Amino acid sequence: MxxxxxxxxxxxxxxxxxxxxxxxxxxxxxxxxxxxxxxxxxxxxxxxxxxxxxxxxxxxxxxxxxxxxxxxxxxxxxxxxxxxxxxxxxxxxxxxxxxxxxxxxxxxxxxxxxxxxxxxxxxxxxxxxxxxxxxxxxxxxxxxVTPARAGVVHVPMPRDPRALHLAETLVADPADARDLPAWGRHVGASTRTLARVFVAETGLSFARWRTHVRLRAALVHLADGVPVSAVAGRVGYQTPSAFVSVFRRTLGVTPGHYLTR
The missing domain is CATH 2.60.120.280 (Regulatory protein AraC)
Structure with missing residues (x-):
């Protein structure tokens, strides 16, 4: 571009x-x-x-x-x-x-x-x-102008065509629950290859990368006023408590605290 x-x-x-x-x-x-x-x-x-x-x-x-x-x-x-x-x-x-x-x-x-x-x-x-x-x-x-203690969600994209196809599909639908072996079959790569590519090209494991994708999508819904209970399901979590737990573990604060000063 x-x-x-x-x-x-x-x-x-x-x-x-x-x-x-x-x-x-x-x-x-x-x-x-x-x-x-x-x-x-x-x-x-x-x-x-x-x-x-x-x-x-x-x-x-x-x-x-x-x-x-x-x-x-x-x-x-x-x-x-x-x-x-x-x-x-x-x-x-x-x-x-x-x-x-x-x-x-x-x-x-x-x-x-x-x-x-x-x-x-x-x-x-x-x-x-x-x-x-x-x-x-x-x-x-x-x-x-000082760095945020609770960071923003960072989603680097892989360059490998197979991993990139996987990544773009998940960005479009963060609730897609397929695991890495299933994604490997879908894009034509072994589980080990995809795992290695994600670490090498994004600096994150596949699981952590997907968490970031889900939280990034969640922030858009939360800032638009969608309740936590609805956001959790939209981005792939079975319960609101599971979503809040992952949010706090990743960003250091709850969703409500992140969106207030």
Whole structure:
């Protein structure tokens, strides 16, 4: 897929609003994403902090993906190809930070968004904010961009064609309960081969990878207000308690706590 070198102003001119100073400070882009909208793969000369003020966003970088409810953002370093999309209507607030800013995460990083950081992003999105007030607010933002203690769900995709077919099928239907031997028969590979490929190409065992797929799908439903009891069945768990147990074990908190600040 071609990668576009896109500036913040080019993206804003398509369907959004840009706020910020022109002297190397933070720019804030505001976008409305309809359900199913997805940007082309592109890169920025600036660092980017992707945050959903409402709804749920998906960010993909080189085969890895994050689901972002309003309590989480993802830091995308300058020059990293990525796409942003939404499965439900969402409001994107995108911060563009200069390469020499104090935040120096070299890899895409999950960021916790508490009430203060959320309020500051909305504050900086104002187009009528005086320059002095903007400078003071930007300084606080740099201090608040810290890694999330409870991470976002990370779903890297394998490259092997057989494993990729399996992965894409499970992403489309996380409740599919077939085990690895059954998948091996379906895609024409031995159980051992598939197990080895998943570890080598995703860094996760097949079982753990499937758990991440299910939790990523669950986050979209939860953020859309679907009850835990219904979400559990939709993503392949026999009981709500089993789903909550896996969620807590993987992300360190309950579903309710993950979606609140």
């Amino acid at each position: 071609p990668v576009r070198n896109t500036t913040a102003s080019q993206l804003i001119s398509q369907s959004g609003q840009l706020a910020g100073s022109v002297d190397g400070g933070i720019l804030v882009g505001s976008f409305r994403f309809a359900a199913g909208r997805r940007t082309p793969t592109h890169v920025h000369a600036d660092h980017q902090l992707v945050w959903a003020q409402s709804g749920v966003l998906h960010v993909t970088t080189d085969g890895a993906g994050w689901v972002l409810p309003p309590t989480r953002a993802v830091w995308v370093p300058a020059g990293v190809p990525h796409t942003t999309g939404a499965s439900t209507p969402a409001t994107l607030r995108s911060l563009y930070l200069p390469p020499d800013c104090p935040v120096r995460f070299a890899e895409p990083t999950a960021i916790a968004v508490d009430d203060l950081l959320a309020a500051l992003i909305v504050h900086l999105a104002r187009i009528d904010l005086p320059a002095a007030a903007r400078t003071r607010a930007e300084a606080v933002v740099f201090d608040l």
